[in-house]
Amino acid sequence: MNGFSYKEVYIEEGRRVLEVNVLPEKYCNFDCIFCPIGRSNNKVDKQTAFEGHEAALEELGNRIDESGADLVFINSKGEAFVNERLEEIIRFIQSKGASVRLLTNGYLLGRDEYRRIANICEEVLGEIKVITEDDFKKVQRPVDGYTIAEYVSNMVSFNRQYDGKFIFEVTIIKGYNDDEESVLKLKHIIDEISPDKVVVVRMDDDIFRKKLGISDERFEEITKTLAHS
Numbered sequence: 001m002n003g004f005s006y007k008e009v010y011i012e013e014g015r016r017v018l019e020v021n022v023l024p025e026k027y028c029n030f031d032c033i034f035c036p037i038g039r040s041n042n043k044v045d046k047q048t049a050f051e052g053h054e055a056a057l058e059e060l061g062n063r064i065d066e067s068g069a070d071l072v073f074i075n076s077k078g079e080a081f082v083n084e085r086l087e088e089i090i091r092f093i094q095s096k097g098a099s100v101r102l103l104t105n106g107y108l109l110g111r112d113e114y115r116r117i118a119n120i121c122e123e124v125l126g127e128i129k130v131i132t133e134d135d136f137k138k139v140q141r142p143v144d145g146y147t148i149a150e151y152v153s154n155m156v157s158f159n160r161q162y163d164g165k166f167i168f169e170v171t172i173i174k175g176y177n178d179d180e181e182s183v184l185k186l187k188h189i190i191d192e193i194s195p196d197k198v199v200v201v202r203m204d205d206d207i208f209r210k211k212l213g214i215s216d217e218r219f220e221e222i223t224k225t226l227a228h229s
């Protein structure tokens, strides 16, 4: 591994945010057809050891010091839980005085070993895209045996016991969850999970926008309905 990778520091609600990717390449338990990172050769939900951890951690420490980051957002090329040193990374960031926001697709929040790690973070960002079992298998192509019902219930049970801030991101995708019935289902899922904050987004990547993007008007309507759940 050649270390972690970073985005430019930015300000969010007055806090300096440093985004870090802790995976050497895409490792994810899903293989979404619209993944911005591309296809995966590593569809896994087991923790994996990566080389170069110590040097990567040292660089992370320097970046936190130099940037004066208040929040480190672990936003990786896939599912960060796959990095077997994730807990150590989180504790290291916190030892430098910064808070941690962890992005996960949310499926593994139902497993004790990962839930324990997420519970250490000040913020967890989980997400949902499609909402039927067929679509889930067809377009998010998860590890065998995964179901959308379990996906949602994993996040529901996680947030029932989580003390931090749970942010829930809903991606609206044309033809998959932008009709009235789907929006109502999404609203119900949001009610069940009861997150601290709902963020509604749509397909913005150039290559997917034409086929899977929705109009500004429809996006505004759906956002109004869901963001105030």
Ligand code: SF4
Pocket (backbone or CB within 6 Å): 028, 029, 030, 031, 032, 034, 035, 036, 037, 077, 078, 079, 105
């Ligand atoms: S969950 Fe996210 S990172 Fe994983 S395949 Fe889907 S879009 Fe890519």
